[in-house]
Amino acid sequence: MSDSGPVDDTAFARLVFELNLMSRHFPATVRRRPGFALDRSAFLILTRLDLNGPLSLRELSEAFQLDISTINRQVGAMLRQQLVERVPDPGGGVARKIRATDQGMAALTADRRQRAAGIGSVVADWDAADVAELGRLMRKFNRSVEQIEHNPWPRPPQTGS
Incomplete structure (x- = not known):
């Protein structure tokens, strides 16, 4: 799996378990907390538009690797809410x-502020180095997924160190 030798089966099993658990926590936390304006698809589509500028339905379909009818339905709901425009x-x-x-x-x-506040409360007692390391490892993990799927996700410019 890596240049530094095989991954320990126990460590790998723990990683799989924790990633599955994280996927359970995050959406549940967002649903339980009041004050969020956007559903998951609207948040992700708006994030992509913020990073790329205007995109066609086909470009959004390719970016999210979803059927164009699914993207059309999601964008249709966003048009009705006046979150996006053609x-x-x-x-x-x-x-x-x-x-x-x-x-x-x-x-x-x-919603970004709300999400940041929620994540901030989770890592409030962490050392800055641990927060930075988790961010580095999450970016590495996400980039590996993007490479396998041949579907890179744009990232905002880095700020700070």
Whole structure:
């Protein structure tokens, strides 16, 4: 699995267990906490639009590796909530693009703050080095998944150290 030798079966089993447990905690925490404006799909679509700018339904479908009808349904709900709008392709293409509205960006900003506060409360008593190390390892894990799926996810510019 790595250049440093085989992964210990116990360590690997613990990793699998903890990742499964984390996938249980995060959505449940968001649903239980009041004040979130966006559902999971709207949060992720707005995040992608924030990082990439306007995208077509096909580009969103490819980015999320979902059927275009699923993306169309999710974007349709977001259009009704005025979180996104259809705009002409800034590059002059035929397909219309989906762009976040000011209302959508405000909801995304609010939900990001809410999520950061929740995660902050979880790691409040951690050493800064542990927080940085978890972030580094999560980024490494996510990039490995993206490489296997041939589907890189854009990341915001790094701030600070």
